[in-house]
Amino acid sequence: MIAKSMAPLLAGASEIRAMFEEGLKLAKVYGKENVYDFCVGNPGLHPPKEVYEAIDYINHNMDPHLVHGYMPNAGYDSTRQCVADYFNRKYGTDWSLNNIIMTVGAGSALCAVMRTVFDPGDKMVVFAPYFVEYANWAYLSGATTVAVPPNEANGFEPDPAELKKILDPSVKMVIINNPNNPTGVIYSPETITGIADVLREAEAEYGHPIYILADEPYKELVYTDQVVPFLPDYYDHSIICYSWSKSLSLPGERIGYVAVPNTMDGFEEFMGALNVANRVACGTNAPSMMQLIVERCIDAQVDVPYYKKNGQELYDIVTKAGFTAVVPQGAFYLWVKSPDENEYDFIKALKEERILGVAGSAFKCPGYIRLSFCIANETIQRSAESFYKVGKKYFG
Numbered sequence: 001m002i003a004k005s006m007a008p009l010l011a012g013a014s015e016i017r018a019m020f021e022e023g024l025k026l027a028k029v030y031g032k033e034n035v036y037d038f039c040v041g042n043p044g045l046h047p048p049k050e051v052y053e054a055i056d057y058i059n060h061n062m063d064p065h066l067v068h069g070y071m072p073n074a075g076y077d078s079t080r081q082c083v084a085d086y087f088n089r090k091y092g093t094d095w096s097l098n099n100i101i102m103t104v105g106a107g108s109a110l111c112a113v114m115r116t117v118f119d120p121g122d123k124m125v126v127f128a129p130y131f132v133e134y135a136n137w138a139y140l141s142g143a144t145t146v147a148v149p150p151n152e153a154n155g156f157e158p159d160p161a162e163l164k165k166i167l168d169p170s171v172k173m174v175i176i177n178n179p180n181n182p183t184g185v186i187y188s189p190e191t192i193t194g195i196a197d198v199l200r201e202a203e204a205e206y207g208h209p210i211y212i213l214a215d216e217p218y219k220e221l222v223y224t225d226q227v228v229p230f231l232p233d234y235y236d237h238s239i240i241c242y243s244w245s246k247s248l249s250l251p252g253e254r255i256g257y258v259a260v261p262n263t264m265d266g267f268e269e270f271m272g273a274l275n276v277a278n279r280v281a282c283g284t285n286a287p288s289m290m291q292l293i294v295e296r297c298i299d300a301q302v303d304v305p306y307y308k309k310n311g312q313e314l315y316d317i318v319t320k321a322g323f324t325a326v327v328p329q330g331a332f333y334l335w336v337k338s339p340d341e342n343e344y345d346f347i348k349a350l351k352e353e354r355i356l357g358v359a360g361s362a363f364k365c366p367g368y369i370r371l372s373f374c375i376a377n378e379t380i381q382r383s384a385e386s387f388y389k390v391g392k393k394y395f396g
């Protein structure tokens, strides 16, 4: 018999996963090349050459005990220092390895921070639409999630005034995912400033910190000249969670980190608790070999222009078919407005032409669908005729 606390998680099985299974089924019937599966954010590109070179170097030159052995739970000193140096170079911080804890991807990083911060009864705020796993992780730490409604009128940039309305003394943390999954929007410095101002005011009123958890696995996947704001420049109680799942195409390898600035109140205690959370609840330590690899690939990236081209071409196809979509600024998702009030009808119409996408409801934003474009460019091109057929059904 399972724990009562698991039952709600079991009931809310992932819609993305369900569509993924659907894709496999359709591929069996029509052939893989005739199914246009835009469901999962599972990078289709190979890791950059630096990753293969690092694997080769590590395997041939390093002590197997180091490559595969136990280590301090926070990770290898050299890897943590390498990440700190990256921040120091890029953002002018004065961080050391003590600011960094290596984790089992961003998922575990986020989980560890939630374990560190939440007591039962606390609240976490998210901006809809959002990656729903956040709420599951918070739930496992005893916290509830409240969502600021989607700000469709302002291109899905969060509205600080709406955030203010939702705050109360039980709110301990706010998640900012930038660039955003599922909208592909990059939140502007003005938006971040507005959010920081609202939170500083609330902290003063309630007399306790409200953390911003910056979830940034798409940080390098930027297709405009926008700069992704560096949260610690805007707000002292910022915590950064990152993973190389997308930037190095290593999602199955599970490697990421949490970075905490020196300005955090009670910094030492916070890092101590985070380290314990990582050890006892979030995978013990990050994979050893992966730490040694990312250390050697700190400035490497997947082929970002490839994703940019994919995003532009998919946007052009979808809008030529008559649909309305948000121009992707970052990440690898196209956020499309459903022509049906109920976006599941739209999903069904697309599926009839072998196109698979994920309903906006899966991100707590009905009326939209998400198309992931981290797939082969040829698939996007081949999908055009199917999109045009569906467009004809709706718009004649």
Ligand SMILES: Cc1ncc(COP(=O)(O)O)c(C=O)c1O
Pocket: 041, 104, 105, 106, 107, 108, 131, 177, 181, 215, 217, 242, 243, 244, 245, 251, 255, 256
């Ligand atoms: C917004 C967002 N945060 C976190 C994650 C989890 O990333 P990881 O693979 O590093 O656990 C994902 C994965 O798709 C994501 O889209």
